[in-house]
Amino acid sequence: MGGVTRSASTAASSRPAGSAGPGSATTSRAVIDLDALAHNARVLADAAGVPWMAVVKADAYGHGLGPVARTCLRAGASWLGVAQLAEALHLREMLDAAGVARPSPDDGPAPEHPRLLCWLAPVLAPERAAAPGSPLRRALNADLDLSVSTTDQLAALAAASAARRAEDPGAAGARIHLKVDTGMSRAGAVEADLPALAVAARAAQEVGDVEVIGLWSHLSRADEPDSGSTEEHLARFRAAETVVRNAGLTPRVRHLAATGGLLWHPASRLDLVRAGIGLYGLSPDPAVATAAELGLRPVMRLEAPLTQVKRVPAGRAVSYGGTWMTPTDRWLGLIPLGYADGLPRAAASAGPVAVGGRRTHVVGKVCMDQVVIDLGPADGSDGAPAAAGDIAVLWGDPTAPGADPATATAQEWAEVCGTIGYEIVTRLGARVPRVCLGAGHEEER
Ligand SMILES: *Cc1c(COP(=O)(O)O)cnc(C)c1O
Numbered sequence: 260m261g262g263v264t265r266s267a268s269t270a271a272s273s274r275p276a277g278s279a280g281p282g283s284a285t286t287s288r289a290v291i292d293l294d295a296l297a298h299n300a301r302v303l304a305d306a307a308g309v310p311w312m313a314v315v316k317a318d319a320y321g322h323g324l325g326p327v328a329r330t331c332l333r334a335g336a337s338w339l340g341v342a343q344l345a346e347a348l349h350l351r352e353m354l355d356a357a358g359v360a361r362p363s364p365d366d367g368p369a370p371e372h373p374r375l376l377c378w379l380a381p382v383l384a385p386e387r388a389a390a391p392g393s394p395l396r397r398a399l400n401a402d403l404d405l406s407v408s409t410t411d412q413l414a415a416l417a418a419a420s421a422a423r424r425a426e427d428p429g430a431a432g433a434r435i436h437l438k439v440d441t442g443m444s445r446a447g448a449v450e451a452d453l454p455a456l457a458v459a460a461r462a463a464q465e466v467g468d469v470e471v472i473g474l475w476s477h478l479s480r481a482d483e484p485d486s487g488s489t490e491e492h493l494a495r496f497r498a499a500e501t502v503v504r505n506a507g508l509t510p511r512v513r514h515l516a517a518t519g520g521l522l523w524h525p526a527s528r529l530d531l532v533r534a535g536i537g538l539y540g541l542s543p544d545p546a547v548a549t550a551a552e553l554g555l556r557p558v559m560r561l562e563a564p565l566t567q568v569k570r571v572p573a574g575r576a577v578s579y580g581g582t583w584m585t586p587t588d589r590w591l592g593l594i595p596l597g598y599a600d601g602l603p604r605a606a607a608s609a610g611p612v613a614v615g616g617r618r619t620h621v622v623g624k625v626c627m628d629q630v631v632i633d634l635g636p637a638d639g640s641d642g643a644p645a646a647a648g649d650i651a652v653l654w655g656d657p658t659a660p661g662a663d664p665a666t667a668t669a670q671e672w673a674e675v676c677g678t679i680g681y682e683i684v685t686r687l688g689a690r691v692p693r694v695c696l697g698a699g700h701e702e703e704r
Pocket of ligand 1: 536
C-alpha cells in the first residue's frame with residue numbers, strides 16, 4: 260500500500276533486522292522500523308492521557324504513508340491528520356482498500372473507524388464547490404473532517420454539502436473544525452473575525468449543511484516552555500471557546516497540542532493531541548529534551564551500499580568545485596544518494612556517515628545523485644578499509660539491535676546542515692525505496 264513504499268519482498272534481505280553488513284541491501288533505501296514507531300506511539304499516548312491523532316502529512320514525514328498510518332491505528336490512534344486535500348483523499352482510498360471502516364455519525368472516532376482531519380482544503384467559490392466532482396464534494400464523499408478558518412471557506416463547504424444533500428438527503432453535513440488563531444498568525448480566525456465565523460457556522464449547522472465537531476489551533480512556541488507563549492495561546496483559546504459557545508455551538512473536540520505541547524504543556528492537551536515528529540522518533544526540540552531523553556526511537560534508517568571504493572593520491576580535489584582536497588593518499592567511498600534524494604547540499608564535507616562501525620563524513624559537495632565519503636588515509640600497504648557493496652548508514656538509530664554503533668541520527672544531520680530533524684526526514688526523495696521492518700512486515704526479520 261502506498262506510492263513509494265516497496266514491500267519488503269521487492270527489496271528482499273535475508274539478514275536480520277538492523278543488520279548493516281555487506282549485502283543487506285543492493286540499492287539505497289530507507290528502512291522504516293514499524294516497531295520503533297509503535298513504541299513511540301505508546302510513549303506519546305501514555306504521556307498524553309487523551310485520544311491522539313497521528314499526523315501523517317507529507318508521506319508520513321517521509322516515512323511512507325500507508326504502513327505508518329496502519330501501524331499508528333494498531334497502536335491506538337483514533338484520528339489521522341494531514342495537511343493537503345490530495346493527501347487526505349489518498350489516505351482514505353488506502354484505508355478503504357485495507358478494510359479500515361469509516362466513522363459513522365453516531366460513534367466517536369476509534370482506531371477501528373478513525374476520523375481523518377484535513378486542514379488545507381482549497382477555498383472555492385460556492386458554485387464551483389457545489390459542482391459534482393469538485394474537490395470539496397470529493398472531500399465530503401471521503402468522510403473527511405475539514406478545518407475552517409474563514410467565512411469564505413465555510414460558504415464553500417456549506418455549498419458543497421448542500422448540493423450533496425440535495426442528491427442524497429440521508430447524507431450528513433460537513434464535519435468541520437473551526438480554527439482560531441491563538442498567536443501564531445498562520446491559519447485561523449483572529450479575535451475580530453471569530454464572532455462572524457461562529458454565527459455563520461451556527462446558521463449552516465441549523466440547516467444541516469455542517470456540523471461543528473471541533474475547535475482548534477496550533478502552538479507556535481511549545482518548545483520554549485518558559486516563554487509564556489503557550490499560556491497566551493491557551494488564554495486566547497479559552498476566549499474563542501466562549502465566543503463559539505455564545506453563538507450556540509458546542510464543539511466536542513478541542514485540540515491545540517502537537518508533539519511539543521503534548522510533552523511540555525499538559526494544560527494544552529485538551530480533548531485530543533496531534534502527534535507528528537515524536538512518532539518518528541525525533542524530538543521537537545533537542546535543546547529542551549533529546550529523543551533519547553524522551554524515550555523515543557528513530558524510525559528511519561537511511562543506508563546505501565558503496566558503489567565504489569578507491570585509493571586517490573594526496574592533493575586531489577573531490578567533487579564539483581574541488582572544495583575538499585585529499586590531505587594524504589586517501590581511500591574514498593562513493594554513496595549513490597544526492598540532493599535529488601533529499602541530502603541537503605549544506606552537508607558538504609560534513610554529513611556524518613557510518614561504515615563498518617566507523618564514523619566518517621561526506622567530503623566535497625553533495626551532487627544530485629551521489630556523494631563521496633572519506634574512508635581514511637591510505638598510507639602503507641594496508642588494503643582498502645571498505646569494499647564496494649559495504650553498507651554506509653547516513654542516519655538511523657545507533658542503539659537499535661544490530662545497528663552500526665557509529666550511526667548518526669537525523670538530528671545530527673540537522674545540526675550539521677543548520678536545519679531541524681523534521682526537514683531532514685521529510686525531504687527524503689521519492690525515488691528512495693521505503694522498506695518496512697517490524698509489525699506486519701515480519702518477512703524482513
Ligand atoms: C505538522 C502539524 C502537527 C504535528 O506537529 P509535530 O510537531 O510534528 O508533532 C500538528 N498540527 C498541525 C496543524 C501541523 O501542521
